[in-house]
Every structure is written in C-alpha cells, then in structure tokens.
Amino acid sequence: MMRCLLICLCLLLGSPALADIQASVDRTRLVEGETLELTLESGATNRFSSPELGVLEEHFVMQGTRQLSLVSQLNGRSQPITRWVITLVPKRTGYVVIPPIALDEARSDPISLHVLSAEEAASDNNVQMAPVFIDTEMDTETPYVQAQVLMTLRIYHSVSLYDDSNLTGLDIPDARVESLGAPRQYERVINGVRHGVIEVRYALFPQRSGDLEIPSQLFSATILQPRDASSRFSARTGRLVQVRSPSIRLEVQPIPETYPADAPWIPAKSVTLTQTWQPEPDTELVSGESLTRSLSLEADGLSASQLPALGSLDGLPVEGLRQYADQPKLENVIDENGVRGVRQDSAALLVQKAGESQLPAQTLYWWDTQADALQQIELESTALNVISSDSFPAGATPTETAEASDLVAAEMPLLWPWQLATALLSLALAGCLLMLYRMRKRLERFGQPETDEEIFDTVVQGNPLADLQTACRANHPAEARKALESWARQQDPEGLIGVIQRYPELTDALDDLNASLFGQSESQWRGKPLWRAVRMVVQSQKRQAPDDSTTLESLYPHV
Secondary structure, eight states: HHHHHHHHHHHHHHHHHHHEEEEEOOSSSSEETTTTEEEEEEESSSOOOOOOGGGGGTTTTEEEEEEEEEEEEEETTTHHHHEEEEEEEESSSSSEEOOOEEETEEEEEEEEEEEEEHHHHHHHHTSSOOOOEEEEEESSSSOOOOOOOOEEEEEESSSBBTOOEEOOOOOOTTEEEOOOSSSSEEEETTTTTTEEEEEEEEEEESSSEEEEEOOOOOEEEEEEEOOOTTOTTOOOOOOEEEEOOEEEEEEEEETTTTSOOOSSEEEEEEEEEEEEESTTSSSSSTTTTTEEEEEEEEEETSHHHHGGOOOTTTTOOOEEEEEEEEOOOEEEEETTEEEEEEEEEEEEEEESSSSEEEEEEEEEEEEEETTTTEEEEEEEEEEEEOOOGSSSSSSSSOHHHHHHHHHHHHHHHOOHHHHHHHHHHHHHHHHHHHHHHHHHHHHHHHHSOTTTTTTTOOOOOHHHHHHHHHHHHHOHHHHHHHHHHHHHHHHOOOHHHHHHHHHHGGHHHHHHHHHHHHTOOSOOOOSSHHHHHHHHHHHHHHHHHHHHHOOOOSSOOOO
C-alpha cells in the first residue's frame, strides 16, 4: 500500500511540468508589417480550456488562431498535448514584449521582440531579412487639402512566389484614391541578397484638413518551400504567408490665408494656361461675323475635374459681343509621376457692333506645392477691330436678306454642318440595318420548308403522318415516337434504322425525342423540330418521285 502511495506522489510531483503552458515564437527580430507565429503548448487534459489571448490586443493584431491536439512520447509514456498557434502583427516598432498568457492556473513566460522599421532593416547589414516584407513611401506627409500625395508600396520577396498573390485595396473615407497603372516588377539587391520587388503606386487627394490615417494593406501569397534533403521522393510544397504594410498618418494643411478668397483653389506642382483663336483677333472682322476662342489649362498633380472653368467672358460683359460656350473637354493623363489634368474650354464670340471691342485681361491664381508659394498666370487683354458691313461697295454689299440672316446668326451658333453630317450618317446606318434584316429573313425562308401549319393533301385520319403531326403540335413525345415508328415502317422495312441511314437530317430531332422520353433532358420537349425534319424528308421524296417514274421496273421482283 505504501509503495502505491509513493508512486502516485511521484507522478503528482512530475505532472506540473506537463501542465504548465509553454510559449515560443518563430523569431524574435522582425521588420514592421511582418507576421510572426506564437506557439502555446500545454499538457492539460481539459480540452475545453483555452488561453486568455486578450492581453495581446494592446501591442499586436491577431490575424488567426488554430488549435491542434497532439500526443507526446515522454519516457515511454504517451501524454496528450494541446497546441495553439497564433499569427501576430506588431502594431509599433522598437522593443515589444509578449506578456504572460494565462491558461487556467498556469501562466507562460514573457517574450521580448525587436521590431525594426523598414529604414532600419535596410541600413542594418546584420539583420536577417524576412522572406517577404513591405515598405511604404510617401512623397510628403504634410500635404495641402485636395493636393496630390504620391504613395509607393513596395513588396520585397527573396523567395519564389506562386501566381496567387493578392494585395487588398486601398480605401480611405476622407480621400480620393487613384491607381497609377499596373504593378511594376523588378529586382533589387539588399544586404547582398537579391530580392524581387512588386511596386504599386497610388495618387491620394485628401478632401479635408487635419489628421488623415492611411490604413495598412494586407499582402497574401504562397511561397515555394524547398524540398526535404533527407527524403528522396519529397515534393515541393507551398506555405501561405501574409504581411501587412504599416499604417501612416498624414497632417493635411488647410488653404493658406494668403491665398485669394475669391479665387478657385488650385494646388499643383505646375500649371500652364494657353489660348488660341480662330481666326486671329488682329484681322479685321465684319459685324455679324464670329470667331472662336479656346483656353487650355493643364495642372500637374490635379485631375481634370478639379480644374475650374475658364469662360472667355464669364462675369466680364463686353458691349457688342455675345458668347456661345461649348461643352468643356476633360482629360486625365496618368503615369508613374501622378495625375496631370487637362481642361479645354471653347466659346464662339459673335461681334454684333462695329468699332473696337476690348477683351479684358484675366488672372489665374494657383498654389505651387513644391515651392510652397502663391503663383499667378495672366492673359493679356485682346482688342477686336470690327468694321460695319455698310462700308462695302454696292456690288459686294449684303442685301437686306443677308442682313436678316446675320441677325438670325446672332441668335444661334453655326452648328449646321456637323448636324447635317450626323443626320446623313444616321440615315445610312438605318438603311444598312434594314438591308441586313431583310437579307436575314430571305435566308431563313430559303433554308426552311413551308409553314408548319400546312397539312399534306394525302393526310387522312388514322394515317401515321397525320398522327405524328398532331402529336408534334401537342408536344406529346410518347405519341410522337409511336407515330414516327409506324411511319418509318412504311418507308423502309428496317423501320427507323433504315430511315435514319437514308435521311441523316432526322438524327438530331430523334436524339432530342429520345432524351425527353428517357429522362436525359430537363427541358420540355417541343415537337416542331421533329415535324420540320419529317416534312423535309417527305418533300424530298416528292421531288424524287417524277425522276423515279421515268425508269422501268425491274423484270425480276424482289424476293
């Protein structure tokens, strides 16, 4: 009895080591945005117990947790072990501690980690780079509101990746995001190790001033695992890896106080404003004649929708001139340097009064984001010299009818040439479509027999052909099959087999009928195709009948 008690006491003294929770990580030195795996093991037999992982939420983001039940061999004895594998992403750089994790009455030991920033990892030759990591670069961290911010995301990988790599989209509630083309791939050597680089660029346009947080993006890929050298027939396997880019905070500045209050806000790297005339304004114009003024505005770092309208006479009434503005033309040119917006405004100016008209100068204010200074572009004033139509000789003087037409032209722009061309093209297109429709109908009538409603003159009640027609009209597959076999025996001694060999056009219709009868088709059977095929056979027999009647019958009957 005493011996049994001693053995039980020894087992109880040795069991706490198995009941403790053991914590370990796959590495203690990593770069920001990388994931690490925390492994917790316990020999507790209560499979319903779970560790308290809430203490990790302060310094880590938990991406996934999985639980395994294993059996360990210790001193020849089997011991159940429960293992938890938690995937973590540190929320900050520097030294981070994984706190003790409790499981029932047991607690794990703390683990210290060193999280390096991307700059520290690139400059440290002794650091062991992760197989996949992300670096994010911003061209400025203090942009102006509605100004462009270039964001470059680079994914480095020193191992081979499968084609299933995926990067989550970038969605910012208080900013507009433009993708600058497809991802670019190249190679770069870091610390003597060749890395593949996947580069993605974005153009961000903050819509309000204040702090703006750029959320992190998750990159998922399957890396190619090397073969096991100890196994001769081992195959390469893949392992899923996920890395997350660091979140970035921008300090968006408001519109500067020195910017004119009544001017539209244009923050850009460069702005150009040009104007063209047709005809040139220095030529003599006749009253009632029109000329076109086009203004082109280009801004590097803004989209076309952010550029203001530049009407020729908006807010600037000039006596003797009337303006008819066209729809503006907007265009965005996207390249690796960002977005360049182009806006073109055109207007027809109609001179109604003889004399000299002066178009006032225009000033465009914009903010240079590179020099952080106010800039302006000025368009000089333009003089128009208009002569009266009464100064022409009598032979060349316009008649009263021409003067009336000038007045009509003053009320509406001359747009009839393109309208006439559009009408002619529309009529030609409609005529082509009508011809195609008629040709299609002719082809359909040529390839089809007469209407299905026609009944052969030879069809009488009780005739298999009449029964077949009735069954096909009613879409009854069983009755149609029965009538078809009766008709086939009249055509050939071998029945359906002989008729099919002589008239292959019945094959498709017969296959549809069999599929409907024997449950191979889920759709309802329609008898029109079968009746059409049989009628084509009958019509073919009628056409062959006159030729067969001219031949003599054989002297010897068939036995």
